[in-house]
Amino acid sequence: MNSQQSTVAVIGAGMAGLSCAAALSAAGLSVVVYEKSRGVGGRMSTRRGEGWQCDHGAPSFSATDARFGAEVRRWLKDGSVTRLQHDGDGEDAVYVGSPKMNAPLRSIGSSLNIRTRQRVTGIATGTNGWRLTTDADLVADHSEIIAAIPPAQASPLLAAAAPTLAQLAGEVSMDPAWVVMAQFQHGSGQRLVAPSLIGGSIARVVHDANKPGRDGLDCWLLIADSRWSQAHLEADADWVCAQLVGDFRRAGAPRPSSSVAHRWRYALASSPLRQGCRWDAQSRIGLCGDWLADGTVEGAWLSGQALAERILASSPH
Ligand SMILES: Cc1cc2nc3c(=O)[nH]c(=O)nc-3n(C[C@H](O)[C@H](O)[C@H](O)COP(=O)(O)OP(=O)(O)OC[C@H]3O[C@@H](n4cnc5c(N)ncnc54)[C@H](O)[C@@H]3O)c2cc1C
Structure with missing residues (x-):
């Protein structure tokens, strides 16, 4: 068992x-x-397979x-983000991580103390405020706890330490999404008809291989x-793959060389709270x-900043 003394614990490197961690640091x-x-990355992540990658x-x-825009300009400067060519500047601009989606997070995280492969499993009263435990047998005392994780995961984790925050998180639901990464021999996927014609199981298609700096097979x-x-939440992944690829092919796509769900x-x-963040100054636990x-x-970044501001404003440090 490891033991460690510290101050703020941030749970989740999305x-x-x-x-939040960068602003506090x-x-x-x-x-x-x-x-x-x-x-790092959370839901900004990339899957790799044989000869392909896909965000x-x-x-x-x-x-x-404006503040997030200034942060994005820093990422454009350090090369961790690229503006998609076919979109304009300003509010219409669309950005992607380069060479993969978590690149801006790697940029933010490069100067932070990040413990990966550590799932936080418990938060109990400790000598310095809170005692946090992980599934890798790490035990650490922290004065502040920040849960930067989806509500269904935050709610049970905070149930004993911060019941009001746990209840709030318990009231927010997240929609699931099956995704399929479909690979084609180069250029063959381009024969696809307009993505707006796609229906059935598919809500959205993205030509991943078209993003700047992506190598390998033509991936959608x-x-x-x-x-x-x-x-179909509990359906078999191969069955899901067949359904989505089937609808994609009905929209004009050729047969992919491989696909994975x-x-x-x-x-x-689907119904975000639009409150920015939550901070309980008494327990010194935030969401x-x-x-x-x-x-x-963008909202996630702003939420992290908002919480850091609340903590700093009430900080005994
Ligand atoms: C298919 C899909 C399409 C999307 N499309 C868009 C889009 O077009 N535009 C857009 O702006 N957004 C989009 N989003 C949403 C976007 O990805 C999220 O809004 C954003 O990444 C959320 O960041 P976060 O830090 O709040 O959460 P997350 O990215 O979920 O980060 C939470 C982190 O906490 C970790 N974690 C959870 N529990 C624990 C624990 N107990 N201990 C330790 N670590 C833990 C997780 O592993 C994860 O890394 C999309 C998401 C998906 C899945």
């Missing part, structure tokens, strides 16, 4: 968690980020807020309709994430 606070996966969560994002991301995904159990906040904002990458 856009919201890293935005820049203000001089000691921060440790805990992430259950192998790397299988958020395929792109926009920037309408098929995002299933949220009601369809809900109805991924289920996002908590993909999109941030896209579901407290507008359900987007």
Whole structure:
């Protein structure tokens, strides 16, 4: 068992968690980020296969807020983000991570203390406020806890330590999304008819290989309709693949050389709270994430910033 003394714990290395951690760290606070996966990104992530890669969560994002716009300009400068050529500047611009979707998060996280493969499983009263435990037997005391994770995961985790926040999270639901990554020999997928003609199981298609800096096979991301995904949430992944590829082919696509499905159990906040963040100054536990904002990458970043501001304003540090 490891033991460690620290101050702020951020649970989740997605856009919201890293935005918050970076702002607190820049203000001089000691921060440790805990992430259950192998790397940073959360729903801004990329799947790799034999000869292909595909951003299988958020395929792109926009920037309408001036502060987020300034952050995006920093990412454009350090090369971690590219503006898609066919879209304009300003609020209409669409951005992608380069060479993959989590690149801006790697940029933010490069100066942070991030503990990956650490799923936080418990939060109990500790000597310095809270005692956090992970599934890798790590135990650490923290004065502040930030849960930057989807509401269905935040609610049980905070049930004992912050019941009011847990209840709030318990009232917010996230829509699931099945996605299929379909690979074609180069150029063959281009024969596809207008994506707007796609219906049935598919809500949205993205030509992933068309993004700047993507190598390998011609890969398309098929995002299933949220009601369809809900109805088939426990379906077999191969069956889901066959359904989405079938609808894609009916819209004019050729037969893919390979395809694989991924289920996002908590993909999109259909009714986000639009509150920015939640901070309980008494327990010193806070919540941030896209579901407290507008359900987007931009909202997640803004939520992290908003929570950092609340913590700094009430900070005894
Ligand atoms: C298919 C799909 C399409 C999308 N399309 C768009 C789009 O076009 N535009 C847009 O702006 N947004 C889009 N989104 C939404 C966007 O991805 C999210 O709004 C944003 O990435 C959320 O960031 P977050 O930090 O709030 O949460 P997340 O990215 O979910 O980060 C939470 C992190 O917490 C970790 N975690 C969870 N529980 C624990 C635990 N107990 N211990 C440690 N770590 C834990 C997770 O592994 C994850 O890394 C899409 C999402 C999906 C899935």
